[in-house]
Amino acid sequence: MQIIDGKAIFTQIKTEIAEEVKTIMAAGGKAPHLAAILVGHDGASETYVDGKVRTCKELGFKSTLIRYEDDVTEVELLRCIDGLNMDTDVDGFIVQLPLPKHINEHKIIEAIDYRKDADGFHPVNIGRMLIGLPCFLPATPAGIMELISRCRIETQGKHCVVLGRSNIVGKPVAALLMQKAYPGDCTVTVCHSRTGNLKEICLDADIIIAALGVPEFLKGDMVKDGAVVIDVGLTRLPDSGAKSGYKLTGDVKFDEVAPKCSYITPVPGGVGLMTRIALMKNTLLAARKAIYQ
Protein backbone atom coordinates (compact mmCIF):
# COMPACT_ATOMS: atom_id res chain seq x y z
CA MET A 1 0.00 0.00 0.00
CA GLN A 2 1.31 3.41 -0.94
CA ILE A 3 -0.07 6.68 0.41
CA ILE A 4 0.16 9.11 -2.47
CA ASP A 5 2.21 12.05 -1.31
CA GLY A 6 0.23 14.92 -2.79
CA LYS A 7 2.50 17.42 -1.13
CA ALA A 8 5.64 15.99 -2.75
CA ILE A 9 4.01 15.92 -6.19
CA PHE A 10 2.72 19.45 -5.63
CA THR A 11 6.23 20.63 -4.73
CA GLN A 12 7.71 18.87 -7.74
CA ILE A 13 5.26 20.51 -10.15
CA LYS A 14 5.77 23.88 -8.47
CA THR A 15 9.49 23.57 -9.18
CA GLU A 16 8.79 22.73 -12.83
CA ILE A 17 6.42 25.65 -13.30
CA ALA A 18 8.73 28.10 -11.50
CA GLU A 19 11.53 27.02 -13.86
CA GLU A 20 9.31 27.70 -16.84
CA VAL A 21 8.39 31.13 -15.51
CA LYS A 22 12.08 31.94 -15.10
CA THR A 23 12.69 30.93 -18.72
CA ILE A 24 9.82 33.13 -19.91
CA MET A 25 11.09 36.09 -17.90
CA ALA A 26 14.70 35.55 -19.05
CA ALA A 27 13.43 35.75 -22.64
CA GLY A 28 11.88 39.13 -21.88
CA GLY A 29 8.34 37.82 -21.36
CA LYS A 30 5.97 38.90 -18.64
CA ALA A 31 5.00 36.93 -15.54
CA PRO A 32 1.79 34.87 -15.86
CA HIS A 33 -0.98 36.77 -14.12
CA LEU A 34 -3.88 35.11 -12.28
CA ALA A 35 -6.71 37.18 -10.87
CA ALA A 36 -9.31 35.95 -8.39
CA ILE A 37 -12.66 37.40 -7.42
CA LEU A 38 -13.73 36.54 -3.89
CA VAL A 39 -17.21 37.39 -2.67
CA GLY A 40 -17.94 37.45 1.07
CA HIS A 41 -16.00 35.82 3.90
CA ASP A 42 -16.73 32.08 3.78
CA GLY A 43 -13.98 30.39 5.76
CA ALA A 44 -13.18 27.65 3.25
CA SER A 45 -13.21 30.09 0.32
CA GLU A 46 -10.85 32.44 2.19
CA THR A 47 -8.47 29.54 2.82
CA TYR A 48 -8.57 28.38 -0.81
CA VAL A 49 -7.96 31.86 -2.19
CA ASP A 50 -5.16 32.51 0.30
CA GLY A 51 -3.48 29.30 -0.83
CA LYS A 52 -3.81 30.26 -4.49
CA VAL A 53 -2.32 33.72 -3.93
CA ARG A 54 0.54 32.20 -1.93
CA THR A 55 1.30 29.63 -4.62
CA CYS A 56 1.26 32.34 -7.31
CA LYS A 57 3.97 34.16 -5.33
CA GLU A 58 6.08 31.01 -4.99
CA LEU A 59 5.87 30.38 -8.74
CA GLY A 60 6.77 33.91 -9.80
CA PHE A 61 3.22 34.57 -11.03
CA LYS A 62 1.59 37.93 -10.60
CA SER A 63 -1.72 37.67 -8.73
CA THR A 64 -4.59 40.06 -8.14
CA LEU A 65 -7.28 39.53 -5.54
CA ILE A 66 -10.54 41.42 -5.99
CA ARG A 67 -12.90 41.32 -3.02
CA TYR A 68 -16.58 42.04 -2.78
CA GLU A 69 -18.96 41.90 0.15
CA ASP A 70 -21.85 39.41 0.22
CA ASP A 71 -24.27 42.04 -1.01
CA VAL A 72 -22.50 42.64 -4.34
CA THR A 73 -24.97 42.69 -7.23
CA GLU A 74 -24.80 40.43 -10.27
CA VAL A 75 -24.37 43.51 -12.44
CA GLU A 76 -21.34 44.66 -10.45
CA LEU A 77 -19.76 41.21 -10.71
CA LEU A 78 -20.43 41.04 -14.44
CA ARG A 79 -18.85 44.45 -14.89
CA CYS A 80 -15.77 43.28 -13.00
CA ILE A 81 -15.56 40.17 -15.19
CA ASP A 82 -15.83 42.30 -18.31
CA GLY A 83 -12.93 44.36 -17.06
CA LEU A 84 -10.79 41.27 -16.48
CA ASN A 85 -11.77 39.88 -19.89
CA MET A 86 -10.48 43.11 -21.50
CA ASP A 87 -7.38 43.53 -19.33
CA THR A 88 -4.52 42.34 -21.54
CA ASP A 89 -2.23 41.94 -18.51
CA VAL A 90 -4.52 39.31 -16.93
CA ASP A 91 -3.90 35.85 -18.42
CA GLY A 92 -6.47 33.92 -16.46
CA PHE A 93 -8.92 34.49 -13.64
CA ILE A 94 -11.37 32.72 -11.41
CA VAL A 95 -14.50 33.57 -9.48
CA GLN A 96 -14.26 31.63 -6.22
CA LEU A 97 -17.38 29.52 -5.71
CA PRO A 98 -19.84 29.25 -4.06
CA LEU A 99 -21.45 32.65 -4.65
CA PRO A 100 -24.30 34.15 -2.60
CA LYS A 101 -27.72 32.83 -3.57
CA HIS A 102 -28.93 36.01 -5.27
CA ILE A 103 -26.23 35.57 -7.92
CA ASN A 104 -26.62 33.16 -10.84
CA GLU A 105 -23.39 31.15 -10.86
CA HIS A 106 -23.89 29.85 -14.40
CA LYS A 107 -24.37 33.38 -15.71
CA ILE A 108 -21.19 34.50 -13.98
CA ILE A 109 -19.16 31.57 -15.31
CA GLU A 110 -20.44 32.04 -18.86
CA ALA A 111 -19.47 35.72 -18.72
CA ILE A 112 -15.81 34.74 -18.31
CA ASP A 113 -13.87 34.78 -21.58
CA TYR A 114 -13.27 31.05 -22.10
CA ARG A 115 -9.70 31.87 -23.10
CA LYS A 116 -9.08 33.20 -19.58
CA ASP A 117 -11.14 30.53 -17.78
CA ALA A 118 -8.42 29.26 -15.41
CA ASP A 119 -10.92 27.13 -13.48
CA GLY A 120 -12.05 25.33 -16.66
CA PHE A 121 -15.74 25.79 -15.79
CA HIS A 122 -16.92 27.60 -18.95
CA PRO A 123 -19.19 25.51 -21.23
CA VAL A 124 -16.72 25.89 -24.11
CA ASN A 125 -13.98 24.27 -22.05
CA ILE A 126 -16.31 21.63 -20.60
CA GLY A 127 -17.61 20.80 -24.07
CA ARG A 128 -14.13 20.60 -25.59
CA MET A 129 -13.06 18.37 -22.71
CA LEU A 130 -15.90 15.91 -23.32
CA ILE A 131 -15.10 15.60 -27.02
CA GLY A 132 -11.37 15.33 -26.34
CA LEU A 133 -10.13 18.68 -27.66
CA PRO A 134 -7.40 20.81 -26.03
CA CYS A 135 -8.93 23.08 -23.38
CA PHE A 136 -8.57 24.37 -19.86
CA LEU A 137 -9.51 21.35 -17.78
CA PRO A 138 -11.51 21.85 -14.58
CA ALA A 139 -8.89 22.08 -11.86
CA THR A 140 -9.85 19.20 -9.57
CA PRO A 141 -10.28 16.58 -12.33
CA ALA A 142 -7.06 17.83 -13.93
CA GLY A 143 -5.30 17.48 -10.57
CA ILE A 144 -6.59 13.93 -10.20
CA MET A 145 -5.32 13.03 -13.69
CA GLU A 146 -1.94 14.51 -12.80
CA LEU A 147 -1.76 12.45 -9.58
CA ILE A 148 -2.57 9.27 -11.48
CA SER A 149 -0.02 9.98 -14.17
CA ARG A 150 2.78 11.06 -11.81
CA CYS A 151 2.28 7.81 -9.87
CA ARG A 152 2.26 5.91 -13.18
CA ILE A 153 -0.94 4.13 -12.20
CA GLU A 154 -2.23 1.88 -14.97
CA THR A 155 -5.65 2.95 -16.24
CA GLN A 156 -6.22 1.25 -19.61
CA GLY A 157 -9.13 -1.17 -19.40
CA LYS A 158 -9.47 -0.63 -15.65
CA HIS A 159 -12.89 -0.22 -14.10
CA CYS A 160 -13.07 3.24 -12.60
CA VAL A 161 -16.00 4.04 -10.32
CA VAL A 162 -16.75 7.71 -9.79
CA LEU A 163 -18.84 8.47 -6.69
CA GLY A 164 -20.70 11.72 -7.26
CA ARG A 165 -21.93 13.58 -10.32
CA SER A 166 -21.11 17.19 -9.54
CA ASN A 167 -20.30 19.58 -12.37
CA ILE A 168 -16.88 20.39 -10.96
CA VAL A 169 -15.65 16.87 -10.12
CA GLY A 170 -17.78 13.80 -10.83
CA LYS A 171 -19.00 14.47 -14.36
CA PRO A 172 -15.76 15.94 -15.73
CA VAL A 173 -13.45 13.35 -14.14
CA ALA A 174 -15.66 10.60 -15.59
CA ALA A 175 -15.42 12.29 -18.98
CA LEU A 176 -11.62 12.42 -18.76
CA LEU A 177 -11.16 8.84 -17.61
CA MET A 178 -13.17 7.44 -20.52
CA GLN A 179 -11.12 9.27 -23.19
CA LYS A 180 -8.78 7.31 -25.48
CA ALA A 181 -5.66 8.58 -23.71
CA TYR A 182 -3.40 8.10 -20.73
CA PRO A 183 -4.59 8.53 -18.05
CA GLY A 184 -7.85 7.26 -19.42
CA ASP A 185 -9.19 4.36 -21.47
CA CYS A 186 -11.05 3.24 -18.35
CA THR A 187 -14.43 1.59 -18.23
CA VAL A 188 -16.16 4.28 -16.20
CA THR A 189 -19.17 3.94 -13.91
CA VAL A 190 -20.74 7.04 -12.39
CA CYS A 191 -22.64 6.47 -9.14
CA HIS A 192 -24.66 8.93 -7.10
CA SER A 193 -27.45 9.30 -4.54
CA ARG A 194 -29.84 7.27 -6.73
CA THR A 195 -27.51 4.31 -7.20
CA GLY A 196 -28.89 1.20 -5.55
CA ASN A 197 -26.18 -1.42 -5.25
CA LEU A 198 -23.33 0.98 -4.65
CA LYS A 199 -21.37 -1.40 -2.47
CA GLU A 200 -21.20 -4.13 -5.11
CA ILE A 201 -20.22 -1.62 -7.77
CA CYS A 202 -17.41 -0.25 -5.59
CA LEU A 203 -16.22 -3.79 -4.84
CA ASP A 204 -15.70 -4.31 -8.56
CA ALA A 205 -13.68 -1.10 -9.00
CA ASP A 206 -9.98 -1.00 -9.79
CA ILE A 207 -10.01 2.76 -9.23
CA ILE A 208 -12.45 4.70 -7.04
CA ILE A 209 -12.80 8.46 -7.21
CA ALA A 210 -14.78 9.46 -4.11
CA ALA A 211 -16.38 12.85 -4.67
CA LEU A 212 -19.69 12.77 -2.83
CA GLY A 213 -18.84 15.27 -0.11
CA VAL A 214 -20.04 12.81 2.53
CA PRO A 215 -17.41 12.40 5.28
CA GLU A 216 -16.02 8.86 5.57
CA PHE A 217 -18.64 7.45 3.20
CA LEU A 218 -16.39 4.79 1.65
CA LYS A 219 -15.83 2.01 4.17
CA GLY A 220 -13.32 -0.82 4.19
CA ASP A 221 -15.86 -3.46 3.15
CA MET A 222 -16.65 -1.51 -0.06
CA VAL A 223 -13.17 -1.76 -1.56
CA LYS A 224 -11.44 -4.72 -3.15
CA ASP A 225 -7.82 -5.61 -2.49
CA GLY A 226 -5.37 -3.67 -4.59
CA ALA A 227 -7.74 -0.85 -5.54
CA VAL A 228 -6.61 2.71 -6.14
CA VAL A 229 -8.62 5.19 -4.07
CA ILE A 230 -8.64 8.92 -4.77
CA ASP A 231 -10.39 10.90 -2.05
CA VAL A 232 -11.80 14.21 -3.28
CA GLY A 233 -13.85 14.93 -0.14
CA LEU A 234 -12.91 18.02 1.86
CA THR A 235 -15.55 18.50 4.55
CA ARG A 236 -14.82 20.68 7.57
CA LEU A 237 -16.03 18.88 10.69
CA PRO A 238 -16.03 20.73 14.03
CA ASP A 239 -13.02 19.75 16.17
CA SER A 240 -12.65 21.53 19.47
CA GLY A 241 -9.12 20.14 19.82
CA ALA A 242 -7.86 21.78 16.61
CA LYS A 243 -6.51 25.33 16.52
CA SER A 244 -8.72 26.14 13.53
CA GLY A 245 -11.75 24.66 15.30
CA TYR A 246 -12.31 22.13 12.54
CA LYS A 247 -10.87 18.99 11.03
CA LEU A 248 -10.71 18.38 7.26
CA THR A 249 -12.39 15.06 6.53
CA GLY A 250 -12.41 13.13 3.27
CA ASP A 251 -15.06 10.85 1.76
CA VAL A 252 -13.01 7.77 2.67
CA LYS A 253 -12.75 6.03 6.03
CA PHE A 254 -9.00 6.05 5.68
CA ASP A 255 -8.01 3.65 8.47
CA GLU A 256 -10.27 0.91 7.11
CA VAL A 257 -9.71 1.48 3.40
CA ALA A 258 -6.00 2.24 3.23
CA PRO A 259 -4.73 -1.26 4.17
CA LYS A 260 -6.59 -2.74 1.17
CA CYS A 261 -5.35 -0.25 -1.43
CA SER A 262 -2.43 -0.28 -3.80
CA TYR A 263 -2.57 3.53 -3.76
CA ILE A 264 -4.62 5.96 -1.71
CA THR A 265 -4.64 9.73 -1.30
CA PRO A 266 -4.73 11.26 2.17
CA VAL A 267 -6.91 14.20 3.27
CA PRO A 268 -5.44 16.75 3.60
CA GLY A 269 -2.32 16.47 1.47
CA GLY A 270 -3.86 14.75 -1.54
CA VAL A 271 -6.24 16.06 -4.17
CA GLY A 272 -6.66 19.52 -2.60
CA LEU A 273 -3.12 20.60 -3.41
CA MET A 274 -3.39 19.10 -6.90
CA THR A 275 -6.44 21.25 -7.57
CA ARG A 276 -4.44 24.33 -6.73
CA ILE A 277 -1.51 23.37 -8.94
CA ALA A 278 -3.87 22.51 -11.84
CA LEU A 279 -5.20 26.07 -11.63
CA MET A 280 -1.63 27.34 -11.91
CA LYS A 281 -1.01 25.11 -14.92
CA ASN A 282 -4.08 26.53 -16.66
CA THR A 283 -2.81 30.04 -15.92
CA LEU A 284 0.58 29.20 -17.40
CA LEU A 285 -1.06 27.67 -20.50
CA ALA A 286 -3.17 30.83 -20.86
CA ALA A 287 -0.11 33.06 -20.53
CA ARG A 288 1.70 31.02 -23.18
CA LYS A 289 -1.43 31.02 -25.36
CA ALA A 290 -0.86 27.29 -25.62
CA ILE A 291 -4.53 26.41 -26.08
CA TYR A 292 -6.28 29.47 -27.52
CA GLN A 293 -4.79 32.38 -29.46
Add this chain to the structure above:
Amino acid sequence: MQIIDGKAIFTQIKTEIAEEVKTIMAAGGKAPHLAAILVGHDGASETYVDGKVRTCKELGFKSTLIRYEDDVTEVELLRCIDGLNMDTDVDGFIVQLPLPKHINEHKIIEAIDYRKDADGFHPVNIGRMLIGLPCFLPATPAGIMELISRCRIETQGKHCVVLGRSNIVGKPVAALLMQKAYPGDCTVTVCHSRTGNLKEICLDADIIIAALGVPEFLKGDMVKDGAVVIDVGLTRLPDSGAKSGYKLTGDVKFDEVAPKCSYITPVPGGVGLMTRIALMKNTLLAARKAIYQ
Protein backbone atom coordinates in the same frame (compact mmCIF):
# COMPACT_ATOMS: atom_id res chain seq x y z
CA MET B 1 -41.32 -8.10 -24.80
CA GLN B 2 -42.22 -4.94 -26.64
CA ILE B 3 -40.57 -3.83 -29.86
CA ILE B 4 -40.44 -0.05 -29.65
CA ASP B 5 -42.22 1.33 -32.67
CA GLY B 6 -39.89 4.18 -33.62
CA LYS B 7 -41.97 4.92 -36.66
CA ALA B 8 -45.17 5.42 -34.66
CA ILE B 9 -43.40 7.68 -32.14
CA PHE B 10 -41.78 9.57 -35.02
CA THR B 11 -45.19 10.09 -36.64
CA GLN B 12 -46.71 11.19 -33.34
CA ILE B 13 -43.99 13.81 -32.76
CA LYS B 14 -44.25 14.95 -36.37
CA THR B 15 -47.94 15.64 -35.81
CA GLU B 16 -47.17 17.61 -32.66
CA ILE B 17 -44.50 19.72 -34.34
CA ALA B 18 -46.63 20.32 -37.46
CA GLU B 19 -49.41 21.58 -35.16
CA GLU B 20 -47.01 23.96 -33.49
CA VAL B 21 -45.80 25.26 -36.85
CA LYS B 22 -49.41 25.90 -37.87
CA THR B 23 -49.96 27.86 -34.66
CA ILE B 24 -46.83 29.95 -35.31
CA MET B 25 -47.89 30.65 -38.88
CA ALA B 26 -51.47 31.45 -37.84
CA ALA B 27 -50.07 34.04 -35.45
CA GLY B 28 -48.22 35.64 -38.36
CA GLY B 29 -44.86 34.05 -37.62
CA LYS B 30 -42.47 32.58 -40.18
CA ALA B 31 -41.84 28.90 -40.87
CA PRO B 32 -38.87 27.40 -39.00
CA HIS B 33 -35.99 27.17 -41.46
CA LEU B 34 -33.36 24.41 -41.41
CA ALA B 35 -30.38 24.53 -43.76
CA ALA B 36 -28.04 21.60 -44.47
CA ILE B 37 -24.60 21.58 -46.02
CA LEU B 38 -23.77 18.34 -47.80
CA VAL B 39 -20.26 17.68 -49.10
CA GLY B 40 -19.72 14.97 -51.70
CA HIS B 41 -21.92 12.01 -52.57
CA ASP B 42 -21.56 9.48 -49.76
CA GLY B 43 -24.56 7.15 -50.05
CA ALA B 44 -25.52 7.16 -46.37
CA SER B 45 -25.13 10.93 -46.09
CA GLU B 46 -27.32 11.45 -49.18
CA THR B 47 -29.99 9.24 -47.63
CA TYR B 48 -29.87 11.04 -44.29
CA VAL B 49 -30.06 14.50 -45.86
CA ASP B 50 -32.89 13.43 -48.18
CA GLY B 51 -34.83 12.22 -45.17
CA LYS B 52 -34.24 15.46 -43.31
CA VAL B 53 -35.40 17.60 -46.25
CA ARG B 54 -38.49 15.41 -46.67
CA THR B 55 -39.38 15.66 -42.99
CA CYS B 56 -38.96 19.45 -43.08
CA LYS B 57 -41.53 19.57 -45.86
CA GLU B 58 -43.96 17.37 -43.91
CA LEU B 59 -43.67 19.61 -40.87
CA GLY B 60 -44.15 22.87 -42.72
CA PHE B 61 -40.51 23.86 -42.19
CA LYS B 62 -38.57 25.68 -44.84
CA SER B 63 -35.38 23.82 -45.81
CA THR B 64 -32.32 24.75 -47.81
CA LEU B 65 -29.81 22.24 -49.11
CA ILE B 66 -26.36 23.53 -50.01
CA ARG B 67 -24.15 21.06 -51.86
CA TYR B 68 -20.41 21.03 -52.40
CA GLU B 69 -18.21 18.58 -54.21
CA ASP B 70 -15.58 16.53 -52.34
CA ASP B 71 -12.84 18.97 -53.29
CA VAL B 72 -14.40 21.95 -51.51
CA THR B 73 -11.82 23.82 -49.42
CA GLU B 74 -12.09 24.48 -45.72
CA VAL B 75 -12.11 28.20 -46.45
CA GLU B 76 -15.10 27.86 -48.78
CA LEU B 77 -17.01 25.85 -46.19
CA LEU B 78 -16.19 28.34 -43.45
CA ARG B 79 -17.41 31.18 -45.69
CA CYS B 80 -20.67 29.31 -46.29
CA ILE B 81 -21.10 28.78 -42.53
CA ASP B 82 -20.48 32.47 -41.90
CA GLY B 83 -23.22 33.26 -44.39
CA LEU B 84 -25.68 30.95 -42.65
CA ASN B 85 -24.70 32.38 -39.26
CA MET B 86 -25.57 35.88 -40.53
CA ASP B 87 -28.72 34.90 -42.46
CA THR B 88 -31.60 35.97 -40.21
CA ASP B 89 -34.02 33.75 -42.11
CA VAL B 90 -32.10 30.57 -41.21
CA ASP B 91 -33.00 29.35 -37.70
CA GLY B 92 -30.75 26.34 -37.56
CA PHE B 93 -28.34 24.47 -39.79
CA ILE B 94 -26.18 21.38 -39.94
CA VAL B 95 -23.08 20.26 -41.76
CA GLN B 96 -23.64 16.60 -42.63
CA LEU B 97 -20.77 14.47 -41.32
CA PRO B 98 -18.42 12.85 -42.17
CA LEU B 99 -16.43 15.44 -44.11
CA PRO B 100 -13.55 14.71 -46.49
CA LYS B 101 -10.23 14.16 -44.72
CA HIS B 102 -8.66 17.45 -45.79
CA ILE B 103 -11.26 19.32 -43.78
CA ASN B 104 -11.01 19.73 -40.01
CA GLU B 105 -14.41 18.70 -38.69
CA HIS B 106 -13.91 20.31 -35.30
CA LYS B 107 -13.00 23.62 -36.90
CA ILE B 108 -16.14 23.47 -39.04
CA ILE B 109 -18.39 22.63 -36.09
CA GLU B 110 -16.92 25.36 -33.92
CA ALA B 111 -17.52 27.90 -36.72
CA ILE B 112 -21.28 27.30 -36.46
CA ASP B 113 -23.06 29.88 -34.30
CA TYR B 114 -24.01 27.75 -31.28
CA ARG B 115 -27.43 29.42 -31.32
CA LYS B 116 -28.06 27.84 -34.75
CA ASP B 117 -26.37 24.51 -33.98
CA ALA B 118 -29.30 22.21 -34.82
CA ASP B 119 -27.11 19.09 -34.51
CA GLY B 120 -26.03 20.05 -30.98
CA PHE B 121 -22.36 19.35 -31.74
CA HIS B 122 -20.88 22.75 -30.82
CA PRO B 123 -18.73 22.75 -27.63
CA VAL B 124 -21.02 25.34 -26.02
CA ASN B 125 -24.00 23.01 -26.41
CA ILE B 126 -22.02 19.92 -25.40
CA GLY B 127 -20.63 21.73 -22.35
CA ARG B 128 -24.05 23.04 -21.30
CA MET B 129 -25.48 19.55 -21.74
CA LEU B 130 -22.86 18.00 -19.41
CA ILE B 131 -23.54 20.54 -16.67
CA GLY B 132 -27.31 20.24 -17.12
CA LEU B 133 -28.15 23.62 -18.66
CA PRO B 134 -30.70 24.18 -21.44
CA CYS B 135 -29.07 23.66 -24.84
CA PHE B 136 -29.46 22.05 -28.23
CA LEU B 137 -28.92 18.38 -27.44
CA PRO B 138 -27.01 16.22 -29.91
CA ALA B 139 -29.70 14.68 -32.10
CA THR B 140 -29.13 10.94 -31.56
CA PRO B 141 -28.86 11.10 -27.76
CA ALA B 142 -31.86 13.44 -27.69
CA GLY B 143 -33.78 10.95 -29.84
CA ILE B 144 -32.89 8.12 -27.46
CA MET B 145 -34.09 10.15 -24.47
CA GLU B 146 -37.33 10.87 -26.31
CA LEU B 147 -37.87 7.15 -27.05
CA ILE B 148 -37.30 6.27 -23.41
CA SER B 149 -39.64 8.94 -22.16
CA ARG B 150 -42.41 8.26 -24.71
CA CYS B 151 -42.34 4.58 -23.68
CA ARG B 152 -42.38 5.69 -20.02
CA ILE B 153 -39.41 3.44 -19.29
CA GLU B 154 -38.24 3.76 -15.68
CA THR B 155 -34.68 5.04 -15.42
CA GLN B 156 -34.15 6.25 -11.86
CA GLY B 157 -31.51 4.15 -10.13
CA LYS B 158 -31.29 1.78 -13.10
CA HIS B 159 -27.91 0.57 -14.31
CA CYS B 160 -27.44 1.85 -17.83
CA VAL B 161 -24.53 0.47 -19.85
CA VAL B 162 -23.43 2.52 -22.85
CA LEU B 163 -21.42 0.60 -25.44
CA GLY B 164 -19.21 3.03 -27.31
CA ARG B 165 -17.69 6.40 -26.47
CA SER B 166 -18.17 8.42 -29.64
CA ASN B 167 -18.61 12.17 -29.44
CA ILE B 168 -21.98 12.06 -31.15
CA VAL B 169 -23.60 9.17 -29.25
CA GLY B 170 -21.76 7.35 -26.47
CA LYS B 171 -20.33 10.23 -24.46
CA PRO B 172 -23.35 12.56 -24.69
CA VAL B 173 -25.97 9.87 -24.03
CA ALA B 174 -23.99 8.80 -20.96
CA ALA B 175 -23.90 12.43 -19.83
CA LEU B 176 -27.67 12.75 -20.25
CA LEU B 177 -28.54 9.51 -18.49
CA MET B 178 -26.56 10.45 -15.38
CA GLN B 179 -28.31 13.84 -14.93
CA LYS B 180 -30.71 14.39 -12.05
CA ALA B 181 -33.77 14.28 -14.30
CA TYR B 182 -36.18 12.02 -16.14
CA PRO B 183 -35.10 10.27 -18.26
CA GLY B 184 -31.90 10.09 -16.25
CA ASP B 185 -30.78 9.43 -12.67
CA CYS B 186 -29.19 6.21 -13.94
CA THR B 187 -26.02 4.66 -12.67
CA VAL B 188 -24.10 4.86 -15.95
CA THR B 189 -21.24 2.66 -17.16
CA VAL B 190 -19.43 3.55 -20.38
CA CYS B 191 -17.75 0.60 -22.13
CA HIS B 192 -15.57 0.63 -25.23
CA SER B 193 -12.89 -1.25 -27.13
CA ARG B 194 -10.60 -1.33 -24.07
CA THR B 195 -13.20 -2.78 -21.71
CA GLY B 196 -12.22 -6.22 -20.54
CA ASN B 197 -15.21 -7.96 -18.99
CA LEU B 198 -17.82 -6.46 -21.26
CA LYS B 199 -20.11 -9.46 -21.14
CA GLU B 200 -20.43 -9.42 -17.35
CA ILE B 201 -21.04 -5.67 -17.37
CA CYS B 202 -23.80 -6.04 -19.96
CA LEU B 203 -25.35 -8.87 -17.99
CA ASP B 204 -25.75 -6.49 -15.05
CA ALA B 205 -27.43 -3.79 -17.16
CA ASP B 206 -31.07 -2.75 -16.83
CA ILE B 207 -30.68 -0.58 -19.94
CA ILE B 208 -28.14 -1.09 -22.75
CA ILE B 209 -27.40 1.59 -25.33
CA ALA B 210 -25.47 -0.17 -28.11
CA ALA B 211 -23.51 2.40 -30.10
CA LEU B 212 -20.31 0.69 -31.18
CA GLY B 213 -21.01 0.52 -34.89
CA VAL B 214 -20.19 -3.21 -34.88
CA PRO B 215 -22.97 -5.20 -36.59
CA GLU B 216 -24.73 -7.69 -34.30
CA PHE B 217 -22.16 -7.21 -31.54
CA LEU B 218 -24.59 -7.68 -28.66
CA LYS B 219 -25.55 -11.35 -28.41
CA GLY B 220 -28.33 -13.07 -26.50
CA ASP B 221 -26.03 -14.36 -23.77
CA MET B 222 -24.91 -10.81 -22.93
CA VAL B 223 -28.32 -9.53 -21.86
CA LYS B 224 -30.28 -10.24 -18.70
CA ASP B 225 -33.99 -10.97 -18.69
CA GLY B 226 -36.13 -7.88 -18.74
CA ALA B 227 -33.46 -5.50 -19.99
CA VAL B 228 -34.20 -2.50 -22.20
CA VAL B 229 -32.02 -2.51 -25.33
CA ILE B 230 -31.60 0.56 -27.53
CA ASP B 231 -29.77 -0.21 -30.76
CA VAL B 232 -27.97 2.79 -32.25
CA GLY B 233 -26.01 0.81 -34.84
CA LEU B 234 -26.70 1.58 -38.50
CA THR B 235 -24.15 -0.30 -40.57
CA ARG B 236 -24.76 -0.90 -44.26
CA LEU B 237 -23.90 -4.51 -45.07
CA PRO B 238 -23.87 -5.66 -48.71
CA ASP B 239 -27.04 -7.54 -49.60
CA SER B 240 -27.39 -8.66 -53.20
CA GLY B 241 -31.05 -9.50 -52.58
CA ALA B 242 -32.00 -5.94 -51.62
CA LYS B 243 -32.96 -3.31 -54.16
CA SER B 244 -30.55 -0.81 -52.59
CA GLY B 245 -27.76 -3.43 -52.61
CA TYR B 246 -27.34 -3.21 -48.83
CA LYS B 247 -29.04 -4.13 -45.60
CA LEU B 248 -29.10 -1.82 -42.57
CA THR B 249 -27.73 -3.75 -39.62
CA GLY B 250 -27.76 -2.73 -35.96
CA ASP B 251 -25.31 -3.47 -33.16
CA VAL B 252 -27.69 -6.03 -31.67
CA LYS B 253 -28.27 -9.63 -32.74
CA PHE B 254 -31.99 -8.98 -32.68
CA ASP B 255 -33.33 -12.53 -32.92
CA GLU B 256 -31.32 -13.66 -29.91
CA VAL B 257 -31.65 -10.53 -27.79
CA ALA B 258 -35.26 -9.50 -28.38
CA PRO B 259 -36.93 -12.44 -26.55
CA LYS B 260 -35.08 -11.51 -23.34
CA CYS B 261 -35.95 -7.82 -23.39
CA SER B 262 -38.74 -5.80 -21.84
CA TYR B 263 -38.23 -3.24 -24.61
CA ILE B 264 -36.02 -3.26 -27.69
CA THR B 265 -35.63 -0.97 -30.69
CA PRO B 266 -35.54 -2.44 -34.20
CA VAL B 267 -33.12 -1.42 -36.97
CA PRO B 268 -34.33 0.24 -39.11
CA GLY B 269 -37.37 1.90 -37.56
CA GLY B 270 -35.88 2.73 -34.19
CA VAL B 271 -33.28 5.27 -33.21
CA GLY B 272 -32.58 6.48 -36.77
CA LEU B 273 -35.95 8.17 -37.14
CA MET B 274 -35.69 9.60 -33.64
CA THR B 275 -32.42 11.27 -34.58
CA ARG B 276 -34.13 12.99 -37.46
CA ILE B 277 -37.04 14.21 -35.35
CA ALA B 278 -34.66 15.47 -32.64
CA LEU B 279 -32.98 17.62 -35.29
CA MET B 280 -36.39 19.05 -36.16
CA LYS B 281 -37.10 19.75 -32.50
CA ASN B 282 -33.85 21.67 -32.20
CA THR B 283 -34.77 23.68 -35.28
CA LEU B 284 -38.17 24.51 -33.80
CA LEU B 285 -36.56 25.52 -30.49
CA ALA B 286 -34.12 27.73 -32.42
CA ALA B 287 -36.96 29.33 -34.40
CA ARG B 288 -38.84 30.03 -31.17
CA LYS B 289 -35.63 31.29 -29.54
CA ALA B 290 -36.56 28.98 -26.69
CA ILE B 291 -32.99 28.35 -25.59
CA TYR B 292 -30.90 31.30 -26.70
CA GLN B 293 -31.99 34.86 -27.50
